Amino acid sequence: MALSREQLAMRVARELQDGYYVNLGIGIPTLVANYIPDGMEVMLQSENGLLGMGPFPTEEQLDADMINAGKQTVTAITGASIFNSAESFAMIRGGHVDLTVLGAFEVDVEGNIASWMIPGKLIKGMGGAMDLVAGADNIIVTMTHASKKGASKLLPKCTLPLTGAGCIHKVVTDLAYVEIEDGKFWLKERAPGVSVDEIVAKTAGEMVVPETVPEMGF
Amino acid sequence: MSGFDKTVNSYAEALDGLQDGMTIIAGGFGLCGIPEGCIARIREMGVRDLTIISNNCGVDDFGLGLLLEHKQIKKMVSSYVGENALFEEQLLNGELEVELTPQGTLAEKMRAGGAGIPAFYTATGYGTPVGEGKEVREFNGRQYILEEAVTGDFAIVKGWKADRYGNVIYRHTAQNFNPMAATAGKITVVEVEELVEPGELDPTGIHTPGIYVDRLVQGTFEKRIEQRTITE
Numbered sequence: 508m509a510l511s512r513e514q515l516a517m518r519v520a521r522e523l524q525d526g527y528y529v530n531l532g533i534g535i536p537t538l539v540a541n542y543i544p545d546g547m548e549v550m551l552q553s554e555n556g557l558l559g560m561g562p563f564p565t566e567e568q569l570d571a572d573m574i575n576a577g578k579q580t581v582t583a584i585t586g587a588s589i590f591n592s593a594e595s596f597a598m599i600r601g602g603h604v605d606l607t608v609l610g611a612f613e614v615d616v617e618g619n620i621a622s623w624m625i626p627g628k629l630i631k632g633m634g635g636a637m638d639l640v641a642g643a644d645n646i647i648v649t650m651t652h653a654s655k656k657g658a659s660k661l662l663p664k665c666t667l668p669l670t671g672a673g674c675i676h677k678v679v680t681d682l683a684y685v686e687i688e689d690g691k692f693w694l695k696e697r698a699p700g701v702s703v704d705e706i707v708a709k710t711a712g713e714m715v716v717p718e719t720v721p722e723m724g725f
Numbered sequence: 726m727s728g729f730d731k732t733v734n735s736y737a738e739a740l741d742g743l744q745d746g747m748t749i750i751a752g753g754f755g756l757c758g759i760p761e762g763c764i765a766r767i768r769e770m771g772v773r774d775l776t777i778i779s780n781n782c783g784v785d786d787f788g789l790g791l792l793l794e795h796k797q798i799k800k801m802v803s804s805y806v807g808e809n810a811l812f813e814e815q816l817l818n819g820e821l822e823v824e825l826t827p828q829g830t831l832a833e834k835m836r837a838g839g840a841g842i843p844a845f846y847t848a849t850g851y852g853t854p855v856g857e858g859k860e861v862r863e864f865n866g867r868q869y870i871l872e873e874a875v876t877g878d879f880a881i882v883k884g885w886k887a888d889r890y891g892n893v894i895y896r897h898t899a900q901n902f903n904p905m906a907a908t909a910g911k912i913t914v915v916e917v918e919e920l921v922e923p924g925e926l927d928p929t930g931i932h933t934p935g936i937y938v939d940r941l942v943q944g945t946f947e948k949r950i951e952q953r954t955i956t957e
Binding site: 553554555556562563564565566569570571572573574575577578579581583589590592593596599600619629630631632633634635637638641642669670672 | 754755756757758780803804805806807808813816825827828829830832833835836847848849850851852853854855885895896897898899900901902903904905932948949950951952953954955956
């Protein structure tokens with residue numbers, strides 16, 4: 508079975524470490540916040556200028572001046588800090604954020620990522636995604652392994668305009684956990700009940716498959 | 726007005742001199758911390774062919790989206806747009822031009838513009854459509870593109886509190902692009918919720934020192950919420 512959105516988020520959450528500053532993108536990455544292990548301290552960075560993002564507010568806490576990068580109303584946890592957008596991207600670009608999790612349309616064997624623009628469709632903009640992928644050393648991409656029509660999203664070369672070049676090393680899909688190194692995909696784990704053959708069939712870029720591929724446990 | 730007193734009595738006075746074809750740098754992220762009163766006044770003035778440098782362009786009936794209704798904007802420099810139907814329509818008609826700029830690069834362009842730095846290198850956008858046609862240089866084995874600073878004929882800024890000398894503090898994430906915008910206008914207009922006397926704000930906690938501020942006006946704010954999300 509392919510991973511559900513929640514399982515994808517749970518798998519990504521295993522990459523968290525105590526004391527990490529983490530930026531979570533919109534969509535599945537946001538769900539990772541629900542699976543921070545008990546007893547672990549993680550601070551969420553929101554690139555509009557908040558470090559220490561908390562849950563959505565109650566009616567009483569609702570405040571138009573407290574929003575996240577998705578423009579949703581949020582709260583700040585105890586020990587949070589708030590700053591301007593240049594400061595926020597200084598910490599992103601300067602490599603101070605420990606982990607960035609974001610979605611994508613495509614990744615390729617060179618670690619390129621395309622996530623913001625589909626030619627012919629209305630282009631809304633890249634927001635902070637280009638800064639995030641250029642600035643972070645530790646990035647996890649979450650996405651489905653293939654499109655609904657079965658077209659692979661793990662490619663020899665991205666076909667869509669890039670968000671960043673050579674910056675992605677870890678991808679968690681609904682079928683597998685894959686690393687990118689030396690111009691190849693390296694299959695590391697498979698989703699429960701998903702065969703290596705299925706993963707290979709849905710991976711267009713060159714992939715190294717070890718003799719045994721451990722199954723993710725949930 | 727005298728000495729360091731930056732206060733003016735009306736938005737009309739605050740935006741006096743704004744003309745067709747000018748460039749405006751605006752603070753705000755989404756609808757959070759936007760200079761609502763200045764936008765309303767610009768709409769009333771009817772100035773056209775404006776270039777607006779702002780992270781977003783509001784929604785159809787609020788924020789910078791209001792200026793689209795009367796086709797006052799010629800060009801937007803933004804990281805994320807299209808939360809409004811009018812924007813899409815004018816873009817497809819060719820009535821509106823957009824220069825998409827990564828969010829962090831946009832913030833730094835404003836900061837650099839206000840700080841007298843004409844351009845800077847950044848890895849953001851290298852190898853992407855954003856980097857096309859831009860100078861590339863290698864530092865320590867990594868490729869960077871040259872991005873130029875921006876300044877505006879006017880900067881329009883939303884603060885929380887300010888004293889009459891133009892020392893400004895912002896509230897929560899309504900800070901966003903406002904402090905950088907404040908530094909990058911030939912004429913910087915700041916509108917605030919509360920005007921106080923010099924000495925009432927702690928000098929240590931000032932976000933925008935008064936030296937950057939030319940005109941200060943007190944306003945009232947709707948503070949519309951774009952995505953109302955609640956914990957039950």
